[in-house]
Amino acid sequence: MLIGNRTPTRVLTGDRPTGPLHLGHYFGSLQNRVRLQREGVQLFLVIADYQVLTDRDVAERLQENVEGLVLDYLAAGVDPQETVVFTHSAVPALNQLLLPFLSLVSVSELRRNPTVKDEIAHSQQSAVSGLMFTYPVHQAADILFCKANLVPVGQDQLPHLEATRTIARRFNDRYGPVFPVPEAMLSEAPLLLGTDGGKMSKSRGNAISLSATADETARLLRGAKTDSDRRISYDPDQRPEVSSLLLLAALCRQTDPYTVAEEVGDAGAEKLKLLVTEAVNDYLAPMRARRRELAQDLGLVRELLRRGNARANQVAEATLTEVRDAMGTPVY
Template identity: 60%
Template sequence: MPNEGSYEVALERSERIRTDLPEHPERYTMLTGDRPTGRLHLGHYFGTLQNRVELQNMGVHTNVLIADYQVITDRDTTEHIRDNVYNMVMDYLACGLDPDKTMIYTHSSVPAANQLMLPFLSLVSEAELSRNPTVKAEMEASGHELTGLLLTYPVHQACDILFCKGNVVPVGRDQLPHIELTRTIARKFNKRYCKDTKPVFPMVNALLSDTPLLPGLDGRKMSKSYGNAISISMTPEETAERIKKSQTDGERMITFDPENRPGVSGLLSTAAICTGRSEVEIAEEIGMSGSGALKKYVTEAVNNRFAEIRERRHVYENDLDYVKDVLAEGNRRANEIAEATLAEVCEAMGMTY
């Protein structure tokens, strides 16, 4: 029998939720978010943003966190953070998130949600935190020392999910340990403090993504630090320049071969996801026309696919007051919810004076 915390069990739960979502969207409260460390790119759009908009439009209670506090888990500076936050809101709005339907807010603006860290930390052991593979991977990737904040990162995520009574979180397989720890925290809190009353926290499930990761233009993971990402906010000219500079190889015939031809294949994957065609079909069409023709095709595919989004984004770029208002209203709503949840927590723990 599969382990309760296994991928197979999580996948089965996720599939049941996907089947139920169109029928009963009101049953679900979704929480997801991003760290404001730079501009959002095509990988973010196809990997998560599209899905958030779909869930929002389906009628799910959607909450999107801009995780500014989590920037300092593995960074030594908060330089440019305000600019990054405002640009993130612009990207969200341009991609279709509606502030009337989706609560958009920042970590640092919701003290009551962060205050849940104290009781939650008492529910997990140091061993549970230390063996979390995601934290180890993030530490190795950043080259940063293991700070107390990085070690307790999964508990902070549990606060994010549970303060709004979130019960679904769209994630990839690598994030499942975080979800499992959140489930542990909710279960332990309810068992310890809600013996004779209704549980405070719901059980959280992962909504596993079936979207394959979009590689960068060079075939590696898409990342702004590699210079292989196309940002949503780029102009058509900047997009063309980024694609033009991408590395391919000396072979004229265009083929889709991710292992042996990562640069060519990364470009084909970008074109494919933007046009809805397959990489092989596009490669066969370009054939012997070479990398110049491929880059031209990819540039047109990206610029056509994102033309409307960029047009909408341009409107928000020229109306920063509106962007600030969206965030202020999201923060106000988040504080209202967090304070109510914290009050329930204090009541359950007998800490009301």
């Protein structure tokens, strides 16, 4: 199949298990992953559990968060028969790839990475660890171990992908052709703001999780930031908070935000929030019901991860063998 003018062999994407996935994740990436899977793309989905420590001192509630991510994936339509779902920590070869990859980038290049700078600015650590600087190289290992040639990313993640592209090119130049140079697949989904008007984020308490109840969703949206203009209009530049709510309702209704704005008209922010709440809860109801059903048998989730980890290890070991051969590193 073609995506644009590209024929992807493998796509790698994933999430850190720092909490439940929210609406920004769903419309920004998860929905697209399910579409790619249904179109026959071979998808590797990493749960980056080691990388939780990049911006925090400890990884809290890790098992619960990992299993919660899998439940979110399954409820949204990820098919474990078609998509390899695995945890970073269960694939030792990923961390063996990290060492030769680190030799291909300079300290100054890591320091200049704008995504690293932003992560440091929002870090929850008492002091930034060395893991923060190696984060882009960790991601390069995640992407290149399965020889992914297309990576769905947001605009803010492009510097990380460019680091991966640099590492792939330098390895191939130094040791011979082993890795594809992956391309970015930018999401076409516009940015959804959090309820406080800032970037929607699990750690900032401004997101509506996919697993939230209908009542929790209503409470969060009642407190969403808007503005004083009673006439509701879609204007992302001048009215970002109102426009984000309109966009969210439009995505859930599969219409456009201008149509939603006309429906609300002069009824003000209260009517807008009620309409958005209804749209979100109606859209997520089947997904939430499926998630509750799946959560009754976490043994199924754990077996899914065991199978995904086994497959990821097979692929990673094969790639590590190629790397050792290319570098002339014997294994006795």
